[in-house]
Amino acid sequence: MANLLYRLGRFSYQRRRLIAAIWAVFIVALGVGALTLGGKTVNTFSIPGTESQRALDALKHDLPAASGASATIVVKAPDGKTLADPNVKAAVGATVAKAAKVPEVIAALDPFTTKAISPDGRTGLISVQFAKPADELAKTTTEAYDGLSTLSTGDLQVVPGGQVVGGVPEVGVTEVIGVVVAALVLVITFGSLVAAGMTLLTALLGVAAGMAGLFVVTAFTDVSSTGPILALMLGLAVGIDYALFISSRHRTQLAAGMDAEESVARATATAGSAVLFAGATVVIALAGLSVVGVPFLTAMGLAAAATVLTAVLVALTLVPAMLGFIGDRILPRKVRKAPAAPSVNGTTAKEGFGFRWGRFVTRFRVPIVALGIVGLGLLAIPAKDMQLALPDGASAAAGSHQRVAYDLTAAAFGPGANGPLIVVVKTDNPAQSNTIVEQILAKAPTLKDVIAAQPAAASEDGKTRLLQIIPKSGPASEATSDLVKDLRTTIKPLETPGTTIAVTGNTAVGVDVSQKLADALPIYLLLIVGLSFLLLLLAFRSILVPLKATLGFVLTIGATFGITVAVFQQGHLASLFGIDNPGPMVSFLPIIMMGILFGLAMDYEVFIVSRVREEFVHGKAATPATVEGLGHGARVVTAAALIMASVFAGFILVHDPIIKAIGFGLTIGVLIDAFVVRMTLVPAVLSLLGKAAWWFPKWLDRITPNVDIEGESLRPQEKPGTKELADVH
Numbered sequence: 001m002a003n004l005l006y007r008l009g010r011f012s013y014q015r016r017r018l019i020a021a022i023w024a025v026f027i028v029a030l031g032v033g034a035l036t037l038g039g040k041t042v043n044t045f046s047i048p049g050t051e052s053q054r055a056l057d058a059l060k061h062d063l064p065a066a067s068g069a070s071a072t073i074v075v076k077a078p079d080g081k082t083l084a085d086p087n088v089k090a091a092v093g094a095t096v097a098k099a100a101k102v103p104e105v106i107a108a109l110d111p112f113t114t115k116a117i118s119p120d121g122r123t124g125l126i127s128v129q130f131a132k133p134a135d136e137l138a139k140t141t142t143e144a145y146d147g148l149s150t151l152s153t154g155d156l157q158v159v160p161g162g163q164v165v166g167g168v169p170e171v172g173v174t175e176v177i178g179v180v181v182a183a184l185v186l187v188i189t190f191g192s193l194v195a196a197g198m199t200l201l202t203a204l205l206g207v208a209a210g211m212a213g214l215f216v217v218t219a220f221t222d223v224s225s226t227g228p229i230l231a232l233m234l235g236l237a238v239g240i241d242y243a244l245f246i247s248s249r250h251r252t253q254l255a256a257g258m259d260a261e262e263s264v265a266r267a268t269a270t271a272g273s274a275v276l277f278a279g280a281t282v283v284i285a286l287a288g289l290s291v292v293g294v295p296f297l298t299a300m301g302l303a304a305a306a307t308v309l310t311a312v313l314v315a316l317t318l319v320p321a322m323l324g325f326i327g328d329r330i331l332p333r334k335v336r337k338a339p340a341a342p343s344v345n346g347t348t349a350k351e352g353f354g355f356r357w358g359r360f361v362t363r364f365r366v367p368i369v370a371l372g373i374v375g376l377g378l379l380a381i382p383a384k385d386m387q388l389a390l391p392d393g394a395s396a397a398a399g400s401h402q403r404v405a406y407d408l409t410a411a412a413f414g415p416g417a418n419g420p421l422i423v424v425v426k427t428d429n430p431a432q433s434n435t436i437v438e439q440i441l442a443k444a445p446t447l448k449d450v451i452a453a454q455p456a457a458a459s460e461d462g463k464t465r466l467l468q469i470i471p472k473s474g475p476a477s478e479a480t481s482d483l484v485k486d487l488r489t490t491i492k493p494l495e496t497p498g499t500t501i502a503v504t505g506n507t508a509v510g511v512d513v514s515q516k517l518a519d520a521l522p523i524y525l526l527l528i529v530g531l532s533f534l535l536l537l538l539a540f541r542s543i544l545v546p547l548k549a550t551l552g553f554v555l556t557i558g559a560t561f562g563i564t565v566a567v568f569q570q571g572h573l574a575s576l577f578g579i580d581n582p583g584p585m586v587s588f589l590p591i592i593m594m595g596i597l598f599g600l601a602m603d604y605e606v607f608i609v610s611r612v613r614e615e616f617v618h619g620k621a622a623t624p625a626t627v628e629g630l631g632h633g634a635r636v637v638t639a640a641a642l643i644m645a646s647v648f649a650g651f652i653l654v655h656d657p658i659i660k661a662i663g664f665g666l667t668i669g670v671l672i673d674a675f676v677v678r679m680t681l682v683p684a685v686l687s688l689l690g691k692a693a694w695w696f697p698k699w700l701d702r703i704t705p706n707v708d709i710e711g712e713s714l715r716p717q718e719k720p721g722t723k724e725l726a727d728v729h
Contacts, residue, residue, distance in 0.1 A: 001273055001276070001707050002269040002270065002273055003269070005268050005269045005272045005273055005276065005316065006265050006266065006268065006269035007265075008268060008272075008316060008317065008320075009264050009265040009266075009267065009268025009269060009272060009316075009320045010261065010264070010265035010268075012264075012268070012316075012317050012318075012320035012321045012324075013260075013261050013264045013265065013320050013321065013323065013324040014261070014324075015321075016320075016321035016322070016324040016325055017321075019317055019318060019320075019321040020318070020321055020322075020325075023205065023209075023314070023317075023318050026209060027205060027208055027209045027212065030209055030212035030213050030216060031208070031212045033212065033213075033216040034211075034212040034213075034215035034216050037216050037219040047293070047294050047295070047512060047513055047516050048295065050509075050512040050513075050516065051488070051502050051503065051504070051508075051512065052502070052503065052504040052505070052508040052509045052511075052512045053504075053509065053512070054502065055422075055424045055502035055503075055504035056504050056509070058424070058426065058500075058502075059424065059464075059504075062426065062459050062463070062464040063457060063458075063459045063464050063466070068106070068129060068130040068131050068132050068133060069129075069130040069132065069133050069134040069137065069162075069163065070127065070128065070129050070130070070162070071128045071130070071145065071160065071161065071162030071163070072125050072126065072127060072128065072161050072162050072405065072409070073095065073099060073108075073125070073126040073128060073148060073158060073159065073160050073161065073405075074123065074124075074125060074126075074157075074158075074159045074161055074404075074405045074408045074409055075091075075092050075095060075111070075123070075124045075125075075126060075156055075157065075158055075159075076122055076123045076124075076156070076157040076159075076408055076412075077121075077122045077123075077155070077156060077157075078154065078155065078156075078157070081122070081155070082120070082121035082122055083111070083112075083117060083121055083122065083123075083124050084121060085155075087155045088155050088156055089112075091151075091153060091155050091156040092110070092111065092112075092124065092126075092156065093110070094151065095126065095148065095151050095156070095158055096108050096109075096110045096126055098148060098151060099126060099128050099145075099148060102128075102141060102144045102145050102148070103138065103140060103141045103144060104130050104131045104132060104137055104138065104141045105128055105129070105130055105131070105141075105145075106129050106130065106131050107127075107128070107129040108126060108127070108128050108129075109126065109127040109128075109129075110126065111124030111125055111126055112124075114127060118412035118413060120412075122412070123408060123409075123411075123412035123413070125409065125413075125417075128145070128162075134163045145160050146160055146401060148160045149401060157408075159401055159404050159405045159408060160401055160405065161393060161401060161402055161404075161405025161406060161409070162393075162402070162405070163402075163506065176650070177650045177653070178236075178646045178647040178648065178649055178650025178651070179200075179236065179646075179647065179650065181642075181643075181646035181649075181650075182200070182236075182240055182642075182643040182646045182647055183196060183200055185639050185642045185643050185646065186199050186200060186240070186244070186639070186643070188639075189244070189248070189635070189636075189639040190247070190248075190251065190330065190332070191331075191332035192329065192330060192331060192332050192333075194326050194329040194330065195247060195251065195326070195329070195330040195331075198243075198247070198322050198323075198326055198330070199240060199243040199244055199247055199319075200240065201322070202239070202243045202314055202315070202318050202319050202322055203235075203236060203239030203240040203242075203243055203311070203314075204236075204239070205314060205318065206235060206239040206307075206310050206311045206313075206314035206315075206318075207232060207235040207236050207239055207307065207310075207311075209310050209314075210231060210235050210306060210307030210310040210311070211228060211231060211232060211235070211307070213306060213310070214227070214228055214231055214303050214306065214307070215228070217303070227299060227300045227303040227304070228303070229651070229654075229656075229659050230300055230303070230304050230592070230662065231303045231304045231306070231307040232307075233647065233648060233651055233659075233662070233663065233666070234282075234304050234307060234308060234596060235304075235307035235308065235310070235311055236647045237600075237643070237644040237647040237648060238279070238282065238308055238311045238599075238600075238603075238644075239311040239314065239315075240640075240643050240644075240647070241603065241640040241643060241644055242275045242278075242279065242311055242312060242314075242315035242319075243314070243315050243319050244636065244639060244640055244643065245271045245274060245275055245315075245607065245636060245640070246267050246268060246271045246272055246275060246315055246316075246319050246320070246323075247267075247319065247323065247330065248271070248635075248636045248639075249266075249267040249270060249271035250263050250264055250267035250271075250323055250330065251330050251331060253266060253267060254328060254330065254331060255331055260323075260324075260327060260328065261324075264320045264323050264324065265320075267320075267323075268316060268319075268320050271607075272315065272316050273707070274603075274606045274607050274610060275312060275315050275316065276312060276316065277535070277539060277602070277606055277707070278599065278602050278603040278606050278607075279308055279309065279311065279312035279315075279599075280312075280535075281531075281532070281535055281598065281599045281602040282305070282308045282595075282596070282598075282599025282600065282602075282603075283305045283308050283309050283312075283599075284531060284599075285528060285531070285594075285595040285596070285598045285599050286301040286302070286304045286305035286308065286595050286596070286599070287301060287302060287305045288301070288524070288527055288528070288531070288595065289301030289302075289524075289591060289592075289595055290302070291523075291524070291527065292516075292517070292520040292523075292524060292591065293516070293520070294513070294516060294517065294520075294588070296588075297517070297588050297591065297592075300588070300592065301592075301595065304596070308599070352631070352634070352635060353634065353635075354630055354631040354632065354633065354634025354635055355627060355628075355630075355631030355634075357630065357634060357679070358626060358627035358628075358629075358630035358631050358634070358683055359627050361630070361680055361683045361684050361687070362623050362626055362627060362683060362684065362687035364684075365684040365685075365687045365688050366688070368680060368681070368684045369681060369684045369685060369688065372555075372676060372677075372680060372681045372684070373555065373681075375676075376555040376556075376558065376559040376672070376676065376677075377555075377558070377559075379558075379559035379562045379563055380555075380558030380559050380561065380562040381562055382561075382562040382563075382565040382566040382569075382570060383558060383561035383562040383565055385565065385569070385570070386561060386565050386569065386585055386590070387478060387569060387584035387585060388514045388517060388518050388584055388585055388586075388587045388589075388590070389475075389476035389477075389481075389510060389514050389583070389584035389585075389586070389587060390476070390509075390510035390513055390514060390586070390587050391476075391586055391657060391658060392406070392418065392419065392474070392475045392476050392506075392510070393405060393406025393407075393418055394406055394410075394415075394418075394474055394475075394476060394581055394583060395476070395581065395583055395657045396657070397655035397656065397657070398580045398581075400655075406418050410474065414451060414470075414472055415471075415472070415473055415474035415475075415477070416449075416451055416470050416471035416472050416473055416474065416475075416480065417470060418474060418475055419471065419474065419475025419480065419505070419506060419507035419510075420468045420469060420470050420471075420505060420507070421468070421469040421470075421471065421483070421484065421487065421503055421504075421505050421507055421508055422456070422466055422467070422468060422469075422503070422504050422505035422508070423440055423444075423466070423467040423468075423469060423487070423491065423501065423502070423503055423504075424464065424465075424466055424500075424501070424502045424503075424504055425437055425440070425464070425465045425466075425467070425499070425500075425501050426463060426464045426465075426499065426500045426501075427463055427498060427499045428463065428498040428499070429463065430461065430462030430463060432496070432498075432499065433462060433463055433464070433465050434462075434465075436465075436494050436499065436501065437455060437465050437467060439494055440453070440467055440491055440494065440501075441453050441454075441455070441467065443490055443491070444467075444469050444487065444490075444491075447483065447486050447487060447490060448479075448482075448483070448486070449471050449472045449473055449479045449480065449482070449483045450469060450470070450471060450472070450483065451470045451471065451472050452469075452470045453467060453468070453469050453470070454467065454468050454470075455467055455468075456468045469483075469487065469503075471483050471507075475506070475507040475510060476510070476583055476584050477584075480507060480511070481511045481514070481515075484503055484507070484508050484511045485511075487503050488503050491503075510587075513587055514587040517587045517588055517590075517591060518587075520591065521590055521591060521594075524591055524594060524595075525557075525594060528553075528594055528595065528598045529550050529553070529554065531598075532546070532549060532550050532553055532598060532601075532602065533546045533547065533549075533550045534546075535602070536549050536550070536602070536605065537704070538704060538705065538707055539606060539610070539707060540609060540610070540613055540694075541694075541696045541701060541704060541706075542613075542693060542694050542695065542696050543695060543696060543697075544689055544692060544693050544695065545609060545613075545686075545693055545694070548682065548685050548686075548689075548693075549601075549602075549605045549609070549682070552601070552605075552673075552677040552678070552681055552682060553597075553598060553601050553673075553677075555677060555681075556597060556601060556669060556672050556673040556676075556677050557593075557594055557597060557669070559668075559672050559676075560593065560597065560665055560668050560669035560672060561590060561593075561665075563668050564585070564589075564593075564661065564664060564665045564668065565585065567579070567582075567664065568582060568583075568585060568661050568664070569582055569583065569584060569585055570582060577652055577660070577664060578652075578653070578655075578660065579657075579660070585661065586657070586658050586661055589658075589661055589662060589665065592662060593662070593665045593666060593669060596666060596669075597666065597669040597670070597673065600644065600669075600670055600673065601673045601677070601678070603640070604637050604640070604641070604673065604674050604678040604679075605678055605682070607633050607636065607637055607640075608629055608630060608633040608634075608637060608678055608679070608682065608683075609629065609682065609686075610629075611628070611629035611632050611633050612625050612626050612628070612629030612630070612683075612686060613625075613629075613694065614629070615628045615629055616694060622686065622687065622689070622690040622691050622693065622694075623687045623690070626683045626686045626687050627683075629683075630679065630683045634679060637674060637678065637679060638674070638675075638679075640674075641670055641671065641674030641675065644670045645667045645670045645671050648663050648666040648667040648670065649663065649664075649667045650663070651663030652664050652667065
């Protein structure tokens with residue numbers, strides 16, 4: 001692999017104008033495609049095959065009017081008045097009439113007709129039924145529905161609610177803060193504005209290509225609205241990091257006196273091997289989300305994986321080309337004017353903080369390992385109480401129509417009114433349908449957490465009937481999840497040949513999705529852990545090093561989940577991060593975080609441990625090799641981790657709760673993994689293991705392919721005058 005990347009790096013350097021032109025044409029073509037073909041992202045969360053989804057699919061045929069999106073407009077009278085007051089009642093009627101005229105609305109029901117009025121008479125619910133599901137509605141429809149809020153007057157407050165006004169999360173100025181911080185870290189790391197600018201530019205070009213390609217894909221398949229934000233977040237972070245790894249290696253070699261072309265080729269072969277390996281782990285982990293069997297999660301994973309793959313291709317081709325354009329300007333001016341520094345293995349002999357930290361960690365390795373494991377274990381404790389749910393109005397941004405409507409409804413009717421359950425009864429004859437409906441209406445109110453059960457719509461032939469069950473608790477609560485299970489258990493015995501009974505609705509769909517993802521979580525964790533072990537065994541030709549790395553990843557994940565649960569679910573320091581209503585974790589957050597953090601953890605593991613292995617193979621004892629490897633890698637890994645954390649942290653400022661939680665979790669995870677696990681526990685454990693860390697059975701060595709991350713195969717390609725640089729990592 002090193003030889004192939006060496007030739008690729010040299011070719012990109014020599015043909016830099018061609019490479020730059022190819023990337024320019026490629027990005028422009030994708031941009032044009034995104035503008036002309038790009039569709040729209042979707043906000044629905046469903047899993048084909050679940051009871052709730054099967055019922056919804058059947059309704060499209062049996063009761064089309066009930067299969068479209070439904071929403072609720074909350075109307076509230078001012079203090080001292082009720083909805084029955086003449087002026088207020090007239091305003092309610094005008095609102096109902098206006099709602100009925102919204103495009104694609106087939107019905108808007110007056111609260112006086114449906115009796116959806118609170119006991120104090122001040123709050124009412126206008127039920128609105130659309131002809132299509134929420135994600136198939138035209139933008140003009142959702143804008144017109146959301147615009148009904150302008151009907152609010154001194155006599156009546158009008159708040160359109162429901163998923164129809166959920167909106168798509170947008171990236172604003174606040175996220176740019178993370179990129180600015182990343183730029184500052186690059187300037188400090190390189191000591192050169194040109195070098196920092198080049199690294200940032202190549203990362204942004206990679207993100208532009210990945211995002212444009214993603215929006216082209218939306219024309220042909222559904223992509224979750226969270227997908228582009230996740231791809232942007234991850235693409236920026238890894239794009240900057242991968243360019244940093246290669247540029248930093250080239251800069252070190254250049255300062256040591258290596259020829260520029262040779263340096264670019266070797267940097268692409270060595271640091272580029274680490275980039276390719278680490279990028280592959282991220283791509284595999286994200287693409288591996290497909291095994292969970294959840295379509296929207298698969299789409300999110302593949303979207304992010306494609307962006308990471310683009311970042312890898314940019315790092316291996318465009319970065320070497322750009323390094324050719326900027327020449328020795330990648331070095332600070334004082335270094336360019338100074339004579340080449342003495343070198344050891346291709347790097348300057350000056351020792352920095354990484355060497356001092358390495359000696360400290362290896363000296364006090366036993367207490368450091370004990371403290372690290374206990375500390376991360378304690379941080380992981382809140383994770384045992386993790387609750388999973390899909391987002392609802394309670395988790396919407398404070399002040400949004402969706403959140404205001406949810407709060408008004410909960411205050412007037414109880415939280416459960418925001419997520420009624422729908423029971424679908426389908427039989428071969430209407431008489432049998434009526435009998436079953438009466439039995440359910442009698443049994444449902446006896447269940448814990450049920451406020452009311454009432455008949456709803458029916459098909460023209462009377463064979464399909466709907467019932468509405470109103471829970472006491474909110475849609476995302478554990479009590480409602482338990483109610484769905486209890487309700488299904490209670491009504492299942494009522495099924496007879498030719499009869500199907502199912503519990504559905506947005507709340508039931510959320511319960512099914514959350515259960516499916518919770519069941520898949522341990523399976524996916526085993527997949528990731530097993531994958532990490534095999535990949536690292538292939539890379540380092542060792543048994544204990546992959547085992548140590550895998551256990552370190554488990555510690556990272558546990559501590560990250562624990563901290564995220566403590567803040568977002570339990571509410572500790574919640575206000576500090578703009579969380580005004582802590583609640584259950586978003587169902588797909590744990591799996592998404594595991595996939596991403598796995599790949600990022602391998603970035604740092606490969607970059608540090610591959611250098612340790614190189615030093616050990618070249619004759620150093622285990623502990624000095626560990627100090628040397630950490631010393632040379634600490635500066636770049638520190639910069640990479642700070643950059644990645646800064647980019648992720650910028651998304652904590654987004655109002656969307658899903659994006660905020662993902663940004664927070666990834667920020668915490670990167671910091672823990674880079675500084676606590678990879679730069680502290682890993683060298684301490686390697687020092688404890690000594691030579692045993694690199695033990696590898698001979699029979700396994702014979703059948704394991706040699707991927708040559710360290711670039712050993714490049715040694716015979718030494719050129720005259722570069723003898724002292726032959727061992728460059």
